Each structure stands twice: as C-alpha cells, then as structure tokens.
Amino acid sequence: MDSVYDLLGACGLYCGACYHYRASLPEGQHLLEMAVDQGRSLDGYGCQGCRSGVLYCHPGCSHCAVRRCAEGRKLVHCGLCSEFPCDRIRAFQSGGRIHHRDVLVHLEELMVIGPDRWLAQQAQRWRCRCGAGFSWYEVLCRRCGAPLASYGSGPAARQDPSAPRNAGVRTLNGG
Numbered sequence: 001m002d003s004v005y006d007l008l009g010a011c012g013l014y015c016g017a018c019y020h021y022r023a024s025l026p027e028g029q030h031l032l033e034m035a036v037d038q039g040r041s042l043d044g045y046g047c048q049g050c051r052s053g054v055l056y057c058h059p060g061c062s063h064c065a066v067r068r069c070a071e072g073r074k075l076v077h078c079g080l081c082s083e084f085p086c087d088r089i090r091a092f093q094s095g096g097r098i099h100h101r102d103v104l105v106h107l108e109e110l111m112v113i114g115p116d117r118w119l120a121q122q123a124q125r126w127r128c129r130c131g132a133g134f135s136w137y138e139v140l141c142r143r144c145g146a147p148l149a150s151y152g153s154g155p156a157a158r159q160d161p162s163a164p165r166n167a168g169v170r171t172l173n174g175g
C-alpha cells in the first residue's frame, strides 16, 4: 500500500486524529500520560496508521476485519468496493464508538474527492486555529487552550442518536 495513505483508514477513519497515532508523535506525551492514568499498558500503544506497517498491537486495528478485507481486495478504502456498504462496514459504523459514526460519510466523500484531497481536508479539520493538531477526544487545545471541535472526552459511549454530537465518556480504549 502506498505510504502516502498511511493515515487513511480502510474503514474511513482518519488515523491522523487517532489518539494511538497522536500518542506516537513528539507532542503526544500527554496522551500517553492519559493512557497510563487510565491503567492502559503502553506496550504497543502507539500506531503509525492503518496503512503503515506499525499498527496498534492490542485488539483493535491490528486485528481489524475491515482492514484485512480491504487489503485482501487490494482496495485503498471500502468506498471503492463493489459491496460497499456491506454488513461488516455498517456494523463497524454503528458499533458504538463515537468516532466510528462518520465513516460511511467519509467513504462517500473519499469517492467524490479522492484520498489526497480528503486527507488534506481531514488534516485541516483536526487542527486548532493556532495550528496544533488534536485527537478525536481532546476538548481543549494543549498549545493555546482553545475549545476544540472534537468528538468529546472519550470514545466508549454507545451511540445515542439523541446525544449531543460531542457527548462522551472518559476511556481511551482502542482505535
């Protein structure tokens, strides 16, 4: 797989905003500290993105059936699949993690604008107005303190259509 697409999840996630990826960056020390506070092991916690060769090693993306399926079909992402949206990707989207809920929309966008523009748009989307990148579940910018347009403070809440867009709980738990 072309390394320029390391941060493009086959499922439509943008890995550049994932806490496993951002914890791997020099500026991601606070995410590692947060994981330790929550009792997580840092062994294999970091990730270089879905299409990289260095994946978060606990159950999650390293064992992801969607990624395996797309790679088996030699597809950059599921939107290019003749079976899209299949039951597997629908189950992934509705499986409970807040950051999963936009993947079908993302895959549709990818079909329209292509991976290069989409990745550039996502990089912008997950950047504070001061220029600092942030992850799905950071609510305040580490650099300037501004509120961030994230998904809230944690990914593990079950999806509730009536919940506010940024509602969440406080457990960092998988990609």
Ligand code: SF4
Pocket (backbone or CB within 6 Å): 009, 013, 014, 015, 016, 018, 019, 020, 021, 047, 048, 049, 050, 051, 055, 056, 060, 061, 174, 175
């Ligand atoms: S853990 Fe999954 S979503 Fe996060 S960066 Fe790695 S492949 Fe992407």
Ligand code: SF4
Pocket (backbone or CB within 6 Å): 065, 066, 069, 070, 073, 075, 077, 078, 079, 081, 082, 083, 084, 085, 086, 087, 088, 089
């Ligand atoms: S069958 Fe489903 S999971 Fe597999 S590549 Fe196609 S859309 Fe993705």
Ligand SMILES: [Zn+2]
Pocket (backbone or CB within 6 Å): 128, 129, 130, 131, 132, 141, 142, 143, 144, 145, 146
């Ligand atoms: Zn900022």
